[in-house]
């Protein structure tokens with residue numbers, strides 16, 4: 001079923017990390033001061049090492065870091081000895097039994113090794129029509145010709161007072177960003193004041209999007225969003241609680257701006273429920289929560305078929321997870337909106353050797369095989385440990 005020349009999985013190693021943020025990052029959910037996750041290293045019979053990252057967001061969905069730690073020792077022996085495409089098939093089979101972040105990190109590591117085997121970037125690999133079958137040179141060339149080499153990204157400004165948000169918005173524009181996302185909370189007057197001040201500071205041409213992280217109720221959402229044409233808001237993420245699909249659908253009918261689904265998207269089934277209820281015009285897809293790059297692709301394809309546009313975003317994970325998400329965004333021509341991948345500057349370290357610069361509001365996935373980045377082992381050792 002697979003090409004015999006593919007390497008097999010020999011052994012796996014996983015290292016929990018905790019990386020502090022510069023200061024903190026606040027949303028309506030929480031105030032984040034450190035980011036914790038797990039780096040997976042998958043050694044193959046050809047001597048290559050595929051890497052991946054598991055960075056769950058328990059307040060969203062998909063389980064805790066401990067859930068991921070508990071499942072890795074059970075999955076590792078099952079992957080051992082499998083050729084890479086069979087390892088992918090096993091991860092597909094186990095889909096519903098693994099925490100999504102575990103599946104994401106494991107799949108990333110297998111795909112990184114597979115890209116190194118085929119000598120193509122993860123972007124190209126993800127643009128192939130079928131990953132389980134070995135691609136011909138022609139398949140690889142066609143895929144490589146369809147992808148993007150640069151992805152527009154937004155920066156994100158955490159929930160804070162108006163003056164600090166305005167200062168950050170100005171700084172973002174000076175850095176070359178043309179799309180800014182503001183975290184907002186449940187206070188009507190403060191939000192109106194914030195939007196007025198930030199829009200005035202930005203001028204008319206910068207894209208401005210909001211993220212309420214479930215903190216509004218229907219009436220507050222209607223009050224704020226009814227004025228949104230005035231501030232020219234690109235879209236608002238998850239204004240209502242994730243359980244309120246009827247509210248989201250009703251809101252779409254009474255306010256003049258796009259409503260995006262974020263927290264409500266926990267897997268392909270949840271995406272189908274949102275599509276069936278017409279509850280969002282935009283999907284915010286986080287590969288850590290969707291269960292990896294290929295599940296994310298399935299969600300993007302179904303959304304696109306329903307006329308729903310998609311954005312790929314990070315979960316503020318380290319460089320390993322972010323570069324995977326960047327390859328995913330570059331591989332899918334359906335994704336045209338700015339992606340939420342400009343989060344590495346929030347962390348004190350990205351755990352990778354290569355730089356992933358943000359220039360003029362764009363990021364470029366590495367063109368070298370696989371993920372195209374290498375773990376910074378010394379830094380990982382420094383931040384290793386789950387406490």
Ligand SMILES: O=C(O)CCC(=O)c1ccccc1C(=O)O
Nearest residue numbers: 155156181313314315316340341
């Ligand atoms: O979208 C972005 O620009 C950054 C990602 C982001 O905002 C985020 C990061 C971690 C957890 C939740 C969220 C969110 O979109 O709600």
Ligand SMILES: [Mg+2]
Nearest residue numbers: 211237262284
């Ligand atoms: Mg969000």
